[in-house]
Amino acid sequence: MADPTYGARHIAIIMDGNGRWAKKKHLPRALGHKKGVEAVRNIVRVAGETGIKVLTLYAFSSENWSRPADEISDLMGLLRQYIQSDIEEFVENGVRLKVIGNYKALDRDIVGMIDNAIERTSKNDRMTLAVALNYGAQDEMLRAVQSIAMSAKAGEIEPDQININDISNLLDTGELPPLDLLIRTSGELRLSNFLLWQAAYSELYFTDTLWPDFDKRELQKALKSFGDRDRRFGGR
Ligand code: IPE
Numbered sequence: 001m002a003d004p005t006y007g008a009r010h011i012a013i014i015m016d017g018n019g020r021w022a023k024k025k026h027l028p029r030a031l032g033h034k035k036g037v038e039a040v041r042n043i044v045r046v047a048g049e050t051g052i053k054v055l056t057l058y059a060f061s062s063e064n065w066s067r068p069a070d071e072i073s074d075l076m077g078l079l080r081q082y083i084q085s086d087i088e089e090f091v092e093n094g095v096r097l098k099v100i101g102n103y104k105a106l107d108r109d110i111v112g113m114i115d116n117a118i119e120r121t122s123k124n125d126r127m128t129l130a131v132a133l134n135y136g137a138q139d140e141m142l143r144a145v146q147s148i149a150m151s152a153k154a155g156e157i158e159p160d161q162i163n164i165n166d167i168s169n170l171l172d173t174g175e176l177p178p179l180d181l182l183i184r185t186s187g188e189l190r191l192s193n194f195l196l197w198q199a200a201y202s203e204l205y206f207t208d209t210l211w212p213d214f215d216k217r218e219l220q221k222a223l224k225s226f227g228d229r230d231r232r233f234g235g236r
């Protein structure tokens with residue numbers, strides 16, 4: 001049988017369309033987000049079973065703070081519930097939790113839950129689940145630039161010696177393998193400030209499917225499409 005990952009080690013998903021899913025069904029937006037969490041739970045399992053090594057999920061962007069307060073509060077409530085209810089499954093299934101983005105700016109109790117979950121799963125090595133929370137690629141790059149500038153100011157590095165790997169390593173994804181496939185659901189054809197540096201040579205896959213409907217078959221379709229691509233990395 002063909003490798004079900006088609007060689008993709010690291011995939012990332014912009015999980016979009018919860019609101020439109022709810023609207024289509026004349027349900028409150030909050031229910032769309034709730035269904036979205038169920039889709040996350042399912043896809044984390046499926047990705048692990050498929051043999052994906054790293055799954056990075058865009059859960060809350062640094063720009064999502066511009067949403068109404070009640071929606072932000074619904075999303076944070078779901079995040080609390082998700083960490084509490086799924087941590088045992090991560091421990092049992094060998095899932096290592098990682099968070100990218102400036103998550104320390106979230107509510108203190110959430111930061112505590114996240115730090116605890118990261119600690120409890122730190123030795124797991126079947127799959128890494130990297131959740132992007134309060135994440136924006138421009139903010140991530142800004143933080144890396146600030147860190148490099150500090151090192152230069154302290155005389156630890158020469159500005160003309162800074163190389164591409166130094167920058168990659170300083171990003172929140174520093175220790176992760178290169179991004180192979182970037183998926184966006186719900187038909188929007190943009191990156192919305194997600195993994196801008198890391199996507200330099202990723203394959204892109206867009207589907208009209210709304211996030212709550214994204215399931216195993218959809219993931220298999222995306223991976224199959226990835227398998228059909230001719231990745232050149234600038235060569236010929
Ligand atoms: C994605 O669904 C979830 C988050 C951004 C948190 P949306 O809430 O963006 O759903 P749409 O795009 O309005 O349908």
Ligand code: IPE
Pocket residue numbers: 014015016017058059060061064188190192
């Ligand atoms: C991107 O979706 C962020 C997440 C999926 C968490 P958005 O719904 O926020 O993106 P835009 O506003 O349509 O670009």
Ligand code: MG
Pocket residue numbers: 016017018
């Ligand atoms: Mg959206």
